[in-house]
Amino acid sequence: MDLARFTRVDEMTWRIEPHGAMRVPGIIYADEKLMRDMDDKVYEQIVNVATLPGIVKASYAMPDAHWGYGFPIGGVAAFDAEQGGIVSAGGVGFDISCGVRTMLTGVKVSDILSVQKDLADSLYRQIPAGVGSTGAITLDAIEMDAMLSGGAQWAINRGWGEARDLDRIEEGGEMVGAIPACVSERARERQRREMGTLGSGNHYLEVQAVTQIFDTDVARTYGLDEDDVVVTIHCGSRGLGHQIGTEYLRDMVIAAKASGIVLPDRELACAPINSDIGQRYLGAMRAAINCALANREILGHFTRRVFAHFFPDESLKLLFDVSHNTCKVERHVIDGKRRQLFVHRKGATRAFGPGHEGLPADLRTAGQPVLIGGSMGTGSYILAGEASAEPKAFSSACHGAGRAMSRHAALKQWSGRKIQDDLATQGIFIRSPSTRGIAEEAPGAYKDVGAVVAAAEHAGLARRVARLRPLICIKG
Amino acid sequence: MNGTLGTAVGETKWEHFPHAADVGIRGFGKTVAEAFEQAALALTAVVTTAEVRPLISVTVEREAPDIELLFVEWLNAIIYEMAVRKMLFSRFAVTVDGTQLRGTLWGEAVDVARHAPACEPKGATYTALKVANEGSGVWTAACIVDV
Numbered sequence: 001m002d003l004a005r006f007t008r009v010d011e012m013t014w015r016i017e018p019h020g021a022m023r024v025p026g027i028i029y030a031d032e033k034l035m036r037d038m039d040d041k042v043y044e045q046i047v048n049v050a051t052l053p054g055i056v057k058a059s060y061a062m063p064d065a066h067w068g069y070g071f072p073i074g075g076v077a078a079f080d081a082e083q084g085g086i087v088s089a090g091g092v093g094f095d096i097s098c099g100v101r102t103m104l105t106g107v108k109v110s111d112i113l114s115v116q117k118d119l120a121d122s123l124y125r126q127i128p129a130g131v132g133s134t135g136a137i138t139l140d141a142i143e144m145d146a147m148l149s150g151g152a153q154w155a156i157n158r159g160w161g162e163a164r165d166l167d168r169i170e171e172g173g174e175m176v177g178a179i180p181a182c183v184s185e186r187a188r189e190r191q192r193r194e195m196g197t198l199g200s201g202n203h204y205l206e207v208q209a210v211t212q213i214f215d216t217d218v219a220r221t222y223g224l225d226e227d228d229v230v231v232t233i234h235c236g237s238r239g240l241g242h243q244i245g246t247e248y249l250r251d252m253v254i255a256a257k258a259s260g261i262v263l264p265d266r267e268l269a270c271a272p273i274n275s276d277i278g279q280r281y282l283g284a285m286r287a288a289i290n291c292a293l294a295n296r297e298i299l300g301h302f303t304r305r306v307f308a309h310f311f312p313d314e315s316l317k318l319l320f321d322v323s324h325n326t327c328k329v330e331r332h333v334i335d336g337k338r339r340q341l342f343v344h345r346k347g348a349t350r351a352f353g354p355g356h357e358g359l360p361a362d363l364r365t366a367g368q369p370v371l372i373g374g375s376m377g378t379g380s381y382i383l384a385g386e387a388s389a390e391p392k393a394f395s396s397a398c399h400g401a402g403r404a405m406s407r408h409a410a411l412k413q414w415s416g417r418k419i420q421d422d423l424a425t426q427g428i429f430i431r432s433p434s435t436r437g438i439a440e441e442a443p444g445a446y447k448d449v450g451a452v453v454a455a456a457e458h459a460g461l462a463r464r465v466a467r468l469r470p471l472i473c474i475k476g
Numbered sequence: 477m478n479g480t481l482g483t484a485v486g487e488t489k490w491e492h493f494p495h496a497a498d499v500g501i502r503g504f505g506k507t508v509a510e511a512f513e514q515a516a517l518a519l520t521a522v523v524t525t526a527e528v529r530p531l532i533s534v535t536v537e538r539e540a541p542d543i544e545l546l547f548v549e550w551l552n553a554i555i556y557e558m559a560v561r562k563m564l565f566s567r568f569a570v571t572v573d574g575t576q577l578r579g580t581l582w583g584e585a586v587d588v589a590r591h592a593p594a595c596e597p598k599g600a601t602y603t604a605l606k607v608a609n610e611g612s613g614v615w616t617a618a619c620i621v622d623v
Contacts (some may be wrong), residue, residue: 039496056546062618069601094598095620131523131593132562132586190559201623202497239559242598242622246552253602254541266602406494407595407623436525436594472584476596 002040012459016043022050029393029459030156033453037404041067042074048264049077053272054085056341060393062348063455064447069093070267073347074397078332080341081273082468087254087281088270091344092327094245094286096316097292098199098236099323100349101169103300103381105307106314109209111475112471115310119207120472122306124431127205127299129198129476131433134188137195139299144188147195150295151290152297152321160196161297162304162318164350167360169321170350173297175290177439179283181475183240184247187284190239191291200476202441203235203399204275204373205299207472208380213462217382221366222319224466229376231297231307231316232380232468236325236372236428237292245290248281282327288383289326291360296321320369324349324399332394343394351397351462370462372453373400376430377423377443381453383406383462397462401449410445411436432475441475490518493604500604501551502574502618507618508543508607511617512550512577513568519551519563519600522584522621523558524591528566530582538577544607546577547617551600554581558597595623 006014006028016026016034026046029131045453049071050059056078065074079085112119114371129134137160139147149155152173155161166173200203209230213219224230252269255277263269271278276302304316327344334341350369351427352358359368370383380399389395405413416435419442422428432438489510493500499522503514536553540546548550554565565583586593598621605619 041496069603069620072482091491092557094601131558131596132587132588134562134592186556190556200593243556246555246599249602250540250545250548253545255540267600267604285610403497406496408492408494433588434592434594436592440594 001035001040001043003035005363011042011349012455016046018050022243023138024050024055024058026050026059028061028065029455029461031116031451031455031458034455036065038065039067042072043191045072045075046068048268049075051264051267052270054079054083055433056080059185060215060396060399062396063459064398064400064403064452068346068443070265071344071346074398074402075346076344076348076393078341078343078394079273080339085273085342086270087273087327088268088344089245090267091250091346092285093346094242095236095325096241096245096288097323098325098375099296099321100230100232100234101296101300101321102319102371103316104223104319105231105316107311109227109229109310110433112207112229116471117178119310120429120431120474122309123205123303123472123474126302127198127474128196128354129474132425133197134193134325135196138193139195140426145180146289147294148290149178149181151175151293155294155297160301163326165297165318168318169293170323173293175286175293177282178286178290180287182280182439183244183287184194187240187243187247190243194238195295196302198299198474198476199235199238200437201334205303205474206232206470208232208468208470210466212467214466215384218366218377218465221363221464222369222382223317224382230398230468231303232371233296235295235299237288239294240291241288244284249285251277257409285327289323292323293321293466302458319461320371322349322371330394332390345396347399348396349399352386352387352395353389355387370397372398372449374449375401375443375446376441376473378446378449379467381449381464381468382466383453383456384465385462386460388460389462395406398452398456401446401452403445404447405445407440413446429472430475479492485511486551490514492521493613494516498620499540500620502616505615506613508615508617509570509572511615512570515551515617516554516565516568519554519597519621522597522623523593524564525596528537528564528583528591530567531584532563532582534561534581536579536581540575542575544605548600548602548605548619550577550579551621553579555580555597555599564591569616598622
């Protein structure tokens with residue numbers, strides 16, 4: 001990206017001055033190298049988002065930002081309903097409430113090594129992953145409604161989870177304001193047999209080793225120590241969320257066209273929060289958040305069953321479950337005044353800092369765990385939200401490494417089989433139905449996650465607590 | 477990637493083009509309907525390059541305010557049938573009448589061992605969306621698919 005188009009506010013803050021139809025400035029948090037490597041489309045998309053009605057303060061992008069749909073992936077924008085603010089289906093994305101959960105296993109790396117291959121095979125058999133996979137659970141119409149309203153709480157009531165998890169899930173595991181009646185029959189049909197499935201693409205289940213602790217106090221609060229083994233699951237609301245995203249994006253495009261609104265990009269289609277379609281989307285989107293929370297809870301339950309077989313004396317404890325594709329109603333202080341805002345995070349993780357009222361008591365001193373997925377080979381990070389993220393980006397941080405290369409280019413460069421073999425020699429066992437899928441997700445196709453999280457820390461969004469290295473990766 | 481899957485040998489009528497995180501699909505044809513059919517083959521090739529046998533047929537009907545939105549509707553109808561029926565499709569027949577579309581898809585149930593599906597399309601997007609008569613009798617239909 002051409003850095004001459006920005007005002008450099010400080011080492012990590014790059015500002016796009018309002019011009020043209022922009023209502024607010026654009027701000028990217030990143031270091032100079034990440035900025036130079038960033039796609040020019042990110043600039044264009046930040047500018048486009050800044051033109052939307054009711055946007056508050058700025059159109060933000062996180063250090064891992066890349067070219068998305070309407071909004072950049074890694075984009076954060078808040079809207080005020082009282083000032084004509086909008087809600088955007090593209091600003092949430094197709095995979096509504098896609099997110100990450102990390103569970104502590106109580107097991108050390110040395111305990112895993114002797115069973116690592118069997119554990120990988122067992123997880124691969126027990127966790128439905130990839131195209132054509134079907135979960136063991138089929139929902140009828142009544143159960144579908146209960147799931148869409150109840151989220152992880154519903155899963156736990158049905159025996160697919162543990163009540164102690166709820167404190168460690170955003171929204172206490174149950175997103176209020178969901179309106180199942182706003183979810184179409186087609187979206188329900190896509191989900192009927194997909195509960196407890198991982199999906200494909202960049203979604204995964206990993207068994208990981210803690211290789212480095214950056215902040216001993218916070219790590220202790222989180223229950224993390226060097227050589228501990230954790231399980232991390234990255235997935236979302238599956239077919240239901242995809243269908244809701246598809247349908248409401250179309251309806252918003254058609255509604256915009258009918259009312260004569262010219263959009264700079266059709267993916268920016270949006271509707272006033274205070275409109276019929278805006279409210280229906282919010283109801284459906286929140287139902288999809290519940291679907292994602294329930295899905296990750298069920299996948300966690302399946303994982304617990306497998307671990308119980310190998311390690312009968314241990315029980316998996318949820319560290320945290322957080323989404324990175326959402327629109328949430330939150331209260332933030334703007335110019336000394338507390339205002340209710342609709343915060344869109346598209347490929348950005350909510351990152352509440354120490355003392356935030358939204359955190360459970362036992363995490364309030366440390367701040368919210370911010371779970372950052374890397375690539376199969378390079379590892380992942382656990383960060384803690386910083387209080388300074390609130391004024392800087394409505395309490396948001398990055399969400400992952402972000403791709404450096406298209407699937408297309410990755411496929412030309414790597415063989416999936418060779419990656420699988422190479423990683424196995426490094427002690428990382430990959431299980432996937434598709435070697436092509438592995439090639440498309442090659443570690444080299446992603447940005448350096450270390451640079452992304454360092455930038456997030458230096459920008460004051462979230463600080464590093466622990467680094468994780470994969471031992472087993474189940475990919476759809 | 478580009479290919480001739482299901483078309484006359486030697487005629488390249490669809491292709492993939494790069495996107496940062498996802499994949500673009502483009503179909504070419506003498507008519508808009510043929511461009512739609514070819515783009516559907518490109519969609520299947522996002523998932524698998526293995527043979528997909530045209531054993532079962534499914535029909536879809538969609539409508540949209542303009543031809544570009546209709547193209548996205550068509551792809552999303554296929555994605556829906558793939559997801560709900562756990563099928564892959566390898567033959568397509570489309571008729572377009574103004575802003576109405578009727579399509580038949582032929583395919584078979586996903587066989588994970590044989591098809592080794594690489595990834596699952598979540599939805600067709602309005603990004604890089606273009607349906608146009610390029611002149612000299614060639615139509616193209618393209619957009620990015622979120623996977």
